[in-house]
Amino acid sequence: MSRLQKILIPFLGLVLAFWFYSARENFKPEMLRGKRVIVTGASTGIGEQMAYHLARMGSHVLITARTEARLQKVNGKLSAHTCVFMALHTHRKANPTPQVVERCLELGAASAQYISGTMEDMAFAEHVVKEAETLLGGLDMLILNHVGTSYFGYFNGDVAHVRKLLEINFLSYVAMTVSALPMLKESEGSIVVVSSMAGKVGFPFTVPYSATKFALDGFFSSLRQEFTIQNINVSITLCILSFIDTENAVRAAAELLLVPPAPREECALEILKGAALRRRELYYRYGPTRLPLLLRDWAAELLDYLVRSRYRLDRLQKSQGPAAPPPGSAGVSGAAWAALAPSSALSSPEMLRGKRVIVTGASSGIGEQMAYHLARMEAHLLLTARTEAKLRKVVERCLELGAASARYVSGSMEDTTFPEVVVKEAENTWGGLDMLILNHIGHSYFNYFNGDVAHIRKLLEINFLSYVAMTVSALPMLKESEGSIVVVSSVAGKASSPFCAPYSATKFALDGFFSSLRHEFIIEKVNVSITLCILGYINTESAVRAVSHAIRGTPAPKEECALEIIKSGALRRRELHYPRGAVGSLLLLQAIAPEFLDSLIRSGYKVENIRRT
Structure with missing residues (x-):
């Protein structure tokens, strides 16, 4: 009976959660018209698509990323009454070409600016927020989306890499939040934290990345509780994403994953909807992200097996070269099924x-x-x-x-x-x-x-x-x-x-x-x-x-x-x-x-x- 309960309870939770979120679907693009929004990691992928959606909704957009050339391209596709191009390292403003301004006006953004720089530098994270205050006079939404470069493979023991990734994927998110909070409190705005299924459930081949994404969950979930207690009307939306068809994700993992990627354009729009509706968490796509979380703490070893079954392990071995350790065979062991029931075994001191x-x-x-x-x-x-x-x-x-x-x-x-x-x-x-x-x-x-x-x-x-x-x-x-x-x-x-x-x-x-x-x-x-x-x-x-x-x-x-x-x-x-x-x-x-x-x-x-x- 206890085993049956552990299987049925998560599925009941899935049905209830689906009904709950479906009932609250009342997003209107007008909700973001005129809003002042920072989007980080906006030169490609989901961040780029969010910038385009916000532009069509008439928002003021300030976008950031490492690559200035890419940002100029994105900025050129955003409609704006003013387009300001800034590079942190030179502190010089470049004059936009007529074509960029013309393209900016086409999509309908109230304004669009960019700043290029690296989130490894905490001063840059704070600088972005300061520029928002200077250029926009305040802030309504902070969308934290950037990630540092990591590898998709067995953990190689490089502690320095984990430390560096924490700076980019986690500490810079905290630093930007701290800097932006006075403006967000004044506007009763929103913080949007773009995370991943690898920030909720352990996945192989992403050990350093997973640690940083889990850290985001811990910090911002705790902070949300404090905001509620203090009656601070700033929402925090944690976005749990599945495999998305961004260039970086497809290049890193497409050959190794058995699941197809979801479209980044739709993903970006769902993030903005979740943020505008001030949801606690956003799951995209819903089934592949929410269901595993229902299994996570009640059928953990079964979930682990299901996670590993998503990979073409033979291809990972080839991509790692002959020095890579051989992958094990996947199957539901007796231990996995036994984990569904409570264990009564006791250890002996002799062990x-x-x-x-x-x-x-x-x-x-x-x-x-x-x-x-x-x-x-x-x-x-x-x-x-x-x-x-x-x-x-x-x-x-x-x-x-x-x-x-x-x-x-x-x-x-x-x-x-x-x-x-x-x-x-x-x-x-x-x-x-x-x-x-x-x-x-x-x-x-x-x-x-x-x-x-x-x-x-x-x-x-x-x-x-x-x-x-x-x-x-x-x-x-x-x-x-x-x-x-x-x-x-x-x-x-x-x-x-x-x-x-x-x-x-x-x-x-x-x-x-x-x-x-x-x-x-x-x-x-x-x-x-x-x-x-x-x-x-x-x-x-x-x-x-x-x-x-x-x-x-x-x-x-x-x-x-x-x-x-x-x-x-x-x-x-x-x-x-x-x-x-x-x-x-x-x-x-x-x-x-x-x-x-x-x-x-x-x-x-x-x-x-x-x-x-």
Whole structure:
């Protein structure tokens, strides 16, 4: 019966959601006439098509992209009373030719301007918004659509590339939002975030890209909750797109995907409709994007199989060359079907006896408790954290409890060299590794987002990029031992939670990265498990200190939580939800009633105790 429920509930949700969105279809082009709109990534693809649609609707359009020549072409196709051409790097204005002005007037835009530059430069992101203020006198809609160049293939271990992609695909979105927010508040405008199915569900061959798109979901979903609480009338529309027939997407993936691409012209129009109607999320095309999300948290392994079945894996092998690892065969395993029903298996402490385990963030809280449980199971332990004095005491206690061995390395994960130092210590000491437990977090605040982009960048370095770096360094040893990676995350990395936008972004990014990497391990037949741990409110010292004044719920015990994480890692489970009932119910509601869940989450906070910034 439980298996049947897990299949029927998502389909019921699909029917209800389809009815809900169909009932609200009342878009009129006049809704965007005269509106002042920024469109980023507008030289090609969906961004270019959005610019054309907005022009026909009589909007004021300011478009941006890297390539000036392409922007001039787009601008030439937009009708305008004034056409201003700007290049950030020269700060010179070029005079438009008569043909460009004539073409601009043909399509009917109230005005059209462009700025060329790279979103790698945060100053450029802010400059675009400043120009909108100067040229348009305000802003009604900010459409964030640009993406950095990445590759479509197996993750190559390049942490620097992931870091660079986060700057373009995520942090520049945040920076532009921060800069534009005063104008958007004044106009009661809209923020439109163009994302992808790879920002909601793990996909193979897009590991860095998926992480950045997941981060967008985490940040903007959290920010939306804060806007609602503060009665800020600025809408946020997250656009979840399927495979679209843009030049870049078709060139990268058309030969490898079994699904046909959807038309970019229609996609662009649907984005604008969703934005004008101030929808929470826009799915295009609806069936291929919404249905997988209903399966995501209730039939996850089945969904993983369906995702992998979309690819021509033999062609990917050829495109990667002879050095590429052979793809595995796809099929619904017994484990996939078994995942539809709850597992009752329990781990035996003997499973971890003699295992070589790294635990990060082990000086206090859940990490400390995991160290003690592992010590009782007679594992070899290497513990890390910032505070050496605390680590020394934890190691001493582990030895008292029966650890086969216990040692520590103290340092900050903000230091990009430290993750490799920790893994090297394990290699030099043990000659191998069986389990990598990634549990550390950087300090953040529990409050309304304060606009500090530098803080998010720092938090990404600690909470996300160091996890990636440690995984890359440890992977050769884990492949040899057929070991396990355990990623400790949070319910704030799955659902929209207010007052923790920077933290949520980093935890969502972990889901995107490791869920995508898991696919590649299965395809390559790499026998290294990845367990993502989704935790609710736990009674760690830091969590209680940070949020107890604002959360109505009672925290779950850290000792039991730590043991459940270890069990799940040992049993090589895909995900752990703890406390199971609370987290499981939340994920069910997210699948079938996301707006209701948003309201329910907000009701769980004592908002009056949150200091407004």
